[in-house]
Amino acid sequence: MxxxxxxxxxxxxxxxxxxxxxxxxxxxxxxxxxxxxxxxxxxxxxxxxxxxxxxxxxxxxxxxxxxxxxxxxxxxxxxxxxxxxxxxxxxxxxxxxxxxxxxxxxxxxxxxxxxxxxxxxxxxxxxxxxxxxxxxxxxxxxxxxxxxxxxxxxxxxxxxxxxxxxxxxxxxxxxxxxxxxxxxxxxxxxxxxxxxxxxxxxxxxxxxxSKSPSAIRYGKRMFYKQRQMDLADAYDYAGDVMARNMMEADASEGIDAFLQKRAPRWQS
Structure with missing residues (x-):
């Protein structure tokens, strides 16, 4: 290398x-x-x-x-x-x-x-x-x-x-x-x-x-932040993050690809 x-x-x-x-x-x-x-x-x-x-x-x-x-x-x-x-x-x-x-x-x-x-x-x-x-x-x-x-x-x-x-x-x-x-x-x-x-x-x-870059970035930030919260706050925060993630083009592409039985083409 x-x-x-x-x-x-x-x-x-x-x-x-x-x-x-x-x-x-x-x-x-x-x-x-x-x-x-x-x-x-x-x-x-x-x-x-x-x-x-x-x-x-x-x-x-x-x-x-x-x-x-x-x-x-x-x-x-x-x-x-x-x-x-x-x-x-x-x-x-x-x-x-x-x-x-x-x-x-x-x-x-x-x-x-x-x-x-x-x-x-x-x-x-x-x-x-x-x-x-x-x-x-x-x-x-x-x-x-x-x-x-x-x-x-x-x-x-x-x-x-x-x-x-x-x-x-x-x-x-x-x-x-x-x-x-x-x-x-x-x-x-x-x-x-x-x-x-x-x-x-x-x-x-x-x-x-091989995974969506935007989903990974959403996920890492969420993972560590929610660990510092109590249970109810963690679910509120994670739900908001997941909703925002759903609005990303990669989420739409990934779900469509799954339903159409093909490999996803990540945009981010």
């Missing part, structure tokens, strides 16, 4: 590589010797790409992957220790939270493609993506507690993917879970042999690309 540096102001563009093909944008974290730890530069590059993707109508799906043997080992601890001030740490975690929320706010699905380890903020990154496919040898942990730092910001995303007791056990013990457990607990969607990882992610992206 041909890749090019992602453009990010005030950041080393070699830290994040970008490839766009047939509506799928692949972002590859590129700090393999540091296990793709989230340095300030890498966070800046990710934020820049997220901001650009949010307004790109040609994007249908985003894949987040990494170079080397690990997906992401969390924050760059050496960099963090170089500036020991409360203001610096607050700003660092704000920037990280902005990236995580930005992934969820993108109007198209984001797939995490995971190999090796995903620890601390790396596990948070997986949990912040809409979908995740991992090699069956991948492992996941929120291991800050081992160095005296409770993974508070990773806990936000983790506890929205797995049950409270499972999340809390991971947070206070730093124990790894394997890919099979991650599937069972709801952190990832699929675990496959590493040799099949590329093909499984392509197939999942292909499934998304």
């Amino acid at each position: 041909a890749v090019e540096p992602a453009s990010a102001p005030s950041a080393d563009t070699s830290l994040l590589l970008r490839n766009a093909e047939n509506g799928v944008v692949t972002l590859r974290m590129n700090r393999p010797s540091q296990f793709n730890a989230l340095s300030e530069g890498l966070l800046a590059a990710l934020q820049h790409e997220i901001d650009a993707l949010a307004s790109d109508p040609d994007v249908r799906c985003v894949v987040l992957e990494s170079a080397g043997r690990a997906f992401c080992a969390g924050h760059d601890l050496r960099e963090m220790r170089s500036q020991p001030s409360l203001d610096y740490y607050r700003e660092l975690f704000r920037k990280c939270g902005s990236v995580m929320q930005g992934l969820q706010a993108l109007p198209v699905p984001v797939i995490a493609k995971v190999q090796g380890i995903a620890t601390a903020a790396g596990c948070q990154l997986v949990a912040s993506c809409d979908l995740a496919v991992a090699a069956d040898t991948a492992r996941f942990a929120v291991s800050g507690i081992n160095v005296g730092l409770f993974c508070s910001t990773p806990a936000v995303a983790l506890s929205r993917n797995v049950s409270a007791k499972r999340a809390f056990e991971m947070l206070v013990t730093a124990k790894f879970i394997d890919a099979a457990q991650a599937v069972d607990w709801g952190l990832i969607n699929h675990a496959v042999p590493e040799s099949d990882l590329d093909a499984r992610v392509r197939a999942l992206a292909g499934d998304i690309l």
Whole structure:
């Protein structure tokens, strides 16, 4: 797959590589010797790409992957220790939270493609993506507690993917879970042999690309917003979204195609 540096102001563009093909944008974290730890530069590059993707109508799906043997080992601890001030740490975690929320706010699905380890903020990154496919040898942990730092910001995303007791056990013990457990607990969607990882992610992206772009965009925005509502408000909101979706040309085309027993021709 041909890749090019992602453009990010005030950041080393070699830290994040970008490839766009047939509506799928692949972002590859590129700090393999540091296990793709989230340095300030890498966070800046990710934020820049997220901001650009949010307004790109040609994007249908985003894949987040990494170079080397690990997906992401969390924050760059050496960099963090170089500036020991409360203001610096607050700003660092704000920037990280902005990236995580930005992934969820993108109007198209984001797939995490995971190999090796995903620890601390790396596990948070997986949990912040809409979908995740991992090699069956991948492992996941929120291991800050081992160095005296409770993974508070990773806990936000983790506890929205797995049950409270499972999340809390991971947070206070730093124990790894394997890919099979991650599937069972709801952190990832699929675990496959590493040799099949590329093909499984392509197939999942292909499934998304075969559906109506406008319906996917309506659906992702609705899905996360309704989760923050009580039941009655969620139904009121979802009903309005579904009615608006019905007014789209793709909905008319899709229903007509179903009734006429033919493949739909999406217009959006």
